[in-house]
Amino acid sequence: MTKKEIFKISAFKENSVWRQILGICSALAVTNLMVNSLIMGLGVIFALALSCFTISLLRSYTPRSIRMMVQTLIIAAYVIIVDIFLRAYIPVVSKQLGPYVGLIITNCILMGRAEAFASQNKPLDSLIDGLGAGVGYTLVLLVISFIRELFGFGSLFGIKVFGDWWTNWSIMVMAPSAFFILAMFIWVINVKYYKNKA
């Protein structure tokens, strides 16, 4: 497999959210504003790519019996780095994301990629796989938050798109709307991209 193929497969063909249904919790929770989604996505890309890289580097030294402990430790370390960075440099966003940054540790995508790919492949391939999975996740988050912010606040990235005539749909601001949007999004992807029968 070429590097490009690895990226394409993990970002699109085997996308963690719409194909493997992983990382749903945060996809529902932090998608009310596009800025939050973008920063969450960048945090996941960073933590995922680097932890996959590190796990892969250490894979031949890691005893099988404790590999999951080691993976969790590595993932946690990178997530804490993201958390410290956000708290120091973008505190407003850090406050809005609240506990969700720390919860990247428990995001199934990270353990999933670590187990499925990084623990058996070369470091550079793992880095690219991690990047791809992170980009795929961010993409889904951005699609959902695009719809939610547009209809819920009448804005995109905080910039007003609709004028004063627009009445905000409060359902879009609340978490339940993400359930519907995510489900519809997966449905569209299944029909259009995988050509599954609806």
Place this chain on the structure above:
Amino acid sequence: MSTKSFRDTMLYPIVFMLVISFVFVGVLAVMYRGSQAKIEAYEKETYQKMVLSLLATSIGEATDTKPFHIIADYPNSYNKYVKEISFAGLDKRVFIAEVDTVVLGYCVDITGKGLWGTMRALVALSPDFKTLHGISIYDQMETPGLGARIGEEWFTNQFNNFPILKTDGKPGDYVLDAQLIPEGAKAEQTNQIQQITGATITSSSVIKMLKGEINLVYEAYLRQAKL
């Protein structure tokens, strides 16, 4: 001697885990040290801004400026009008707003017990301590979606211009008993506060915190005034 290498022994996973833990914790500790000052500076700024915005209405009335402008003028306005003082025998942070040595109001940091943990809040009081000018709950561990709604504006706004002292207060019992009414009900008396549906304990904890803490603060204030 067996031909078993160290990697096959039981000890290897333990040593490996220890080493890797030390390495990662070390890296994190260095990172945290590096950004600690920045995080603390930000926390101090948010805290001071909160004090300022609680006192802004009083300062605004005295200086004939809109509270909005005073808050926007941080940190100049904070340094100009707000001072941290202490009352003898009171272990709390007390802030005072002054314009030309005229006291415009106090702001006190109070703590209380909520349902799950400690709540911390800043309250603004009139110069005679009779009226609450506002409350801002900045740290709490209440249930998200229920008790955590004490941070919402509609709840805290109920305490703006709330008469906090009894007219016939005695030592140890200066503070007016607030009365909780259901959420959405209209307050008919000035001492009525709408509680949060599904968070009775949290709502009454806020009232209890105010009662206990402001009693202490007022007593310390009276002692101070006598000196």
